[in-house]
Amino acid sequence: MAIIDLQLKAELLNVTGLIPNEDKEAYNWHFKIQCGSCQEITKNFVTINRVQGTQISGSRGGANLVMKCKYCKREGSASIVSMPIEYTDKNNGKFASILSIECRGLEPVEFEPRDGWRVVGTESQAKFDVDLTEGEWYDYDEDAGVETSVTEIKAQFVRAKHPAKDASSNKLPTENK
Numbered sequence: 001m002a003i004i005d006l007q008l009k010a011e012l013l014n015v016t017g018l019i020p021n022e023d024k025e026a027y028n029w030h031f032k033i034q035c036g037s038c039q040e041i042t043k044n045f046v047t048i049n050r051v052q053g054t055q056i057s058g059s060r061g062g063a064n065l066v067m068k069c070k071y072c073k074r075e076g077s078a079s080i081v082s083m084p085i086e087y088t089d090k091n092n093g094k095f096a097s098i099l100s101i102e103c104r105g106l107e108p109v110e111f112e113p114r115d116g117w118r119v120v121g122t123e124s125q126a127k128f129d130v131d132l133t134e135g136e137w138y139d140y141d142e143d144a145g146v147e148t149s150v151t152e153i154k155a156q157f158v159r160a161k162h163p164a165k166d167a168s169s170n171k172l173p174t175e176n177k
């Protein structure tokens with residue numbers, strides 16, 4: 001069992017607080033997953049959502065993602081154990097953790113941000129819907145009269161040193177913020 005943090009690095013221009021829009025807990029995260037036994041990586045991106053779950057075989061516990069490796073047939077599981085954390089303009093150009101995932105027998109190795117994000121104008125506090133499907137986003141903040149953008153997005157996964165708060169529980173998290 002390991003806690004893996006998804007870290008993001010980006011350049012935010014005149015905006016801050018990059019985070020999934022609307023229902024932050026129910027956001028669909030898209031990862032490529034590596035098998036912990038044979039190291040094979042899924043060809044396609046796999047969706048993991050904190051409010052959806054599956055039973056783990058031979059166990060009474062559940063996880064947000066239960067996956068059998070196509071090659072070695074080992075089953076692994078993963079659960080999101082934190083709410084998403086805003087990436088702010090103070091982090092510009094530096095990696096910062098935005099999500100913690102508890103992993104057993106598999107690990108996420110690639111992240112695609114896709115759609116469904118938002119930022120707020122640094123000056124105007126105006127809210128913008130952000131689509132990162134193209135890897136970057138540009139708009140104009142009319143209230144503040146400035147150009148806005150999110151560019152240079154990179155992701156990495158690191159083993160978290162901190163224990164996640166609800167990592168001891170196999171139950172699907174019910175915490176609401």
Ligand SMILES: [Zn+2]
Nearest residue numbers: 035038069072
């Ligand atoms: Zn495998």
